[in-house]
Amino acid sequence: MKKLLFLAVKDMRVLLSDKGNIFWVFGFPVLFALFFGFMYSEAGKGPSGMKIAVVDEDKSEFSSSYISGLESDEALIVVNLNREEAIEQVRKGKVSAAVILNEGFGDGFEALFNSDEPKLEIASDPSRRMESGYLQGLLAKAQFEALGDKFADQEWLRGQIKLWRDEVGGSNALETEQSKLFLNFFDSFDTLIKDSNDGSFSAGFKGDMINFGKLDVSREYEGPISPFQITFPQVLLWGFLMCTSTFAISIVKERTDGTFDRLRIGPLGYAHILGGKGLACFITCIFIVCILFFGAKVIFKMPMGNFPLFFLGLFCTILCFVGLMMFVCTLGRTEQSVGAAGWAMLMIMGMFGGAMMPLAFMPSWLRRFSHFSPVKWGILALEGAIWRDFKFTEMISPCLVLLAIGFTFFLLGVLMLRRQDS
């Protein structure tokens, strides 16, 4: 056992003696974390600080409460102008869009949606379609908030939701991403209304409406509170992939350098030598976790769901990748060939497993392949603990899959190594 530890220490020393290795194993995942973390956090917020002009031609109590709703939205910077000025500003690109509340806007909800003459107009720059799509969402949200009263009528409400769904679904001003967001929102809203038909909410949502609207919109990704909760498992998996390929290459290097044979001649068995590598890989993975976790926690204040389950998920994931390392190192005879073959294999696993793009963003046919990637199961186990609120029983299946994959690859690898050596 002591020898195993010394073997591992030696491997880590060798690893750390190379600046390139340090970068790929530790630095790269951190950069990756930062890059995607910020990217998703932007996507989650939508374009922030979008400047819009508002033209209030209705001048009713309702329209001014509607406008103050818009003004309170962090995503918007609202300026009040008259119609000509507002359109001029849009044309010049000074504001992203102009929202014009026509006379009669405050007459009520039905007037807003059902009259032939639109009571609300959006003037936007065609080159900024994405922003205008986003704006439509925000406007709808503001309408929900301002029209709380109407929500007492469930039947009417569900009818409206269907209408909006069609509208959003048919709108090509909305990016798929955003329209999905709203469709999801509508779905959950609809379900809620349906559920409330059992009587406990017979009074509808009056009063609670505003709270409800805000709550659901802020949970648009159905779970994670911070975008770093999405990227954290991905980045860990990248770190593990890097670690796996680095140590697989180091096994081949020892074989070509003859140190592997020297150890074999020494009083060490095969199991010892490979065990030492596995341990070194394991410890390095733990280091990666520590570094990234520290960063995620301290710098990005990432909340953590369930610590014990997180450790369980980590343990199984890392074991799986240690097993994988043993297999990858048999993919070639030289460092170059193992480097290339290993990288290709791990890249594909990473891609299909959702380490590049969250699985939720993948087309469904692609998602089907992900079952074959240990990366997917690793991410699932980690997400389960971090934000999916998995119970222990729900953790069991991804963990078992991980252990089984790891064990299979480990066995395959050891068998192939022995065959190559005889």
Add this chain to the structure above:
Amino acid sequence: MIKADNLKKRYGNIAAVDDVSFAVEKGETFGLLGPNGAGKTTTIQLLCGLLKPDGGTVSLDGKTDPSLVEVRSSLGVVPQALAIYEELSVRQNLRFFGRMYGLSGRQLNERVDDCLEIAGLNKRSNDRASKYSGGMKRRLNMVCSFLHAPPLLLLDEPTVGVDPQSRNLIFDTIETMKNQGRTIIYTTHYMEEAQRLCDRVAILDHGKILDMDSVDNLIKKHGGPSRIEAEFEKLPSPDSIKQYIDSENIQFEESKIRFETSRPMESLAMLNRSGVRFNTLKVQTANLEDVFLNLTGRRLRD
């Protein structure tokens, strides 16, 4: 101590080791002399259990499976190719291999210091091995196998690509090991090395042992005659010379004679007693190179 019986190993069509048998006694230094591709490395790998023979057995102190850890632990193998961690310092290398042999604490420190001393590397022991010269790396490669003070050493061409200074240091080390009573198997394709270090030498070619004996006996058996060239102050008459010299073929050339004989010392002593005065004398006795040439029709190094 170590015994090989009818060892065989094939690589495809090549018989790398072909029916090799020998036995090395305790305290003996045994040489395997052969050109590139003769099968020296393969033989060493069979002896230490890195390779499984296609036929035949190896026995180490009576135990026949060198791939077992207990059997191997009495072995110190110096591989032909460098097998060290270039990323680690010389001391770290030694400490690591020492630990793998179960050394620890003071014993480990002492052995590491001894080995650094032996290899003449104690001055820069904290430098990375990659910064060392080829010869220094070779010395490190060698002493990495001495850490556990094994009674049996297998050295596979430890002097390949080494400058004369490093080579002498390596020779001295091996001679020290020899004097300590260790058993040594030494492979080389330099006949001078075999001649200097080995009690017995096996001539290996194409995986076969052609003959095996002490160096003197091999030369006697296969070396052929010595070549002598003598220059005299005044050349005596050919007939008188033929009286003293045991040789069929004597060449005369001005004041010089050249001849070949299997008994060089006796011939020269006779000449000397006859009263002739030598200006110069060159005696070229047969060596292992001649032995190899006579056994195979080829030179050791082509």
